[in-house]
Amino acid sequence: MMNAQEIQDTYIAPTYGSRGLTITKGQGIYLYDDQGNKYIDCMSNFGVNILGHNVKKINEAVNKQMQNLTNLHGSFVNDQRSLFAQKLVEIAPGNLSKVFFCNSGAEAIEAAIKFAVLTTGKHEFISAKMGYHGKTTGALGLTNTLPKYKKPFNEVLINAKSFSYNDIESLKEAITDNTAAIFLEVIQGESGIRLGQKEFFKSVQKLCNEKNILLIIDEIQTGMGRTGKLFATEHFDIQPDMITLAKGICAGIPAGALLINDKVSDKLYNGCHTNTFGGNPLISASGIATLDYIEQNNLLQNATEVGQYFIDELKKIDSELIREIRGMGLMIAIELKTKCSKYAKMLQEKGLLVIPTGATVLRFLPPIIFSKENVDETTKIINSVLKAN
Secondary structure (H helix, E strand, O other): OOOHHHHHHHHOOOOOOOOOOOEEEEEEOEEEEOOOOEEEEOOHHHHOOOOOEOOHHHHHHHHHHHOOOOOOOOOOOOHHHHHHHHHHHHHOOOOEEEEEEEOOHHHHHHHHHHHHHHHHOOOEEEEEOOOOOOOOHHHHHHOOOOHHHHHHHHHHOOOOEEEOOOOHHHHHHHOOOOEEEEEEOOEEOOOOOEEOOHHHHHHHHHHHHHHOOEEEEEOOOOOOOOOOOOOHHHHOOOOOOEEEEOHHHHOOOOOEEEEEEHHHHOOOOOOOOOOOOOOOHHHHHHHHHHHHHHHHOOHHHHHHHHHHHHHHHHHOOOOOOEEEEEEEOOEEEEEEOOOOHHHHHHHHHOOEEOEEEOOOEEEEOOOOOOOHHHHHHHHHHHHHHHHHO
């Protein structure tokens, strides 16, 4: 009889590398493999399981909704979908006033591309070098992290212009009269937790207002409290025309959303963009429970305080391998002076799961329930690997 790894190798398309683990259970900040080994999860499924694993309140909300209704087309009204949309708009920064529901971050980006064209009548887009927005054809055209993602598909992708992140003069050079929108992350996650500069984003906002260009902020990885605020945008005092959301929005249930302002909403029409599963009652119940859980457990303050403690403790590690520690809230990177892959594997062998990012960065996206005690447990493992090697 084949084991799970052998079955996967036989029947699942080979589009992912393998970490060499068969994970069968999660609880809180921990994951467990089929051998019963326990791992501290500082990946949280690339930010998806923002509240950790097997959260009782989320499970209860999902199980309750499963007894009533799991999916419903958007042409019908549903109580859970309506309430989830209301909650998202009420917490959204700036003047964002409506929600388009979808199923993933890439789908939120695709919707934003189409809505930008409808709103402005223009057809060119700009995104930052080292940015990441997804791998569907529209989103991939905006993605500038690794050329290997794009090269085979260049002929079918949006030919978005790129500029140097945090460099307003570089951005100005990319703008034309046909620029519809600028897509930006306020923290670039996939390139190694690279933080935007407040003055840069203020200049971007001013430029967009002057040139009638839409500002679209990708909060797929940074949203839902990871940086200590529900939206990382709040750290930068800007008012985007759209914000894309996914990953942590429903604490593990697949979902995406696009928040838009009235300027965008007024240009939409029946049938211009739809999907079958977006905003279904099941994810809506989970999303409502997620937002309630974050508020009731003061997790924004926790992400701020524990995140800073984590960064401070990492900076105490005396290792010649470390080039830089950086981050915001519980979105943290250790940049090494050498390739990181072997160190990610060594950490895994000692019971700590992190994300090797690019060639040299170890990325940490723990659940925002992480405690200082969890940080101590984590940094002890990191210290043992990076000091000894």
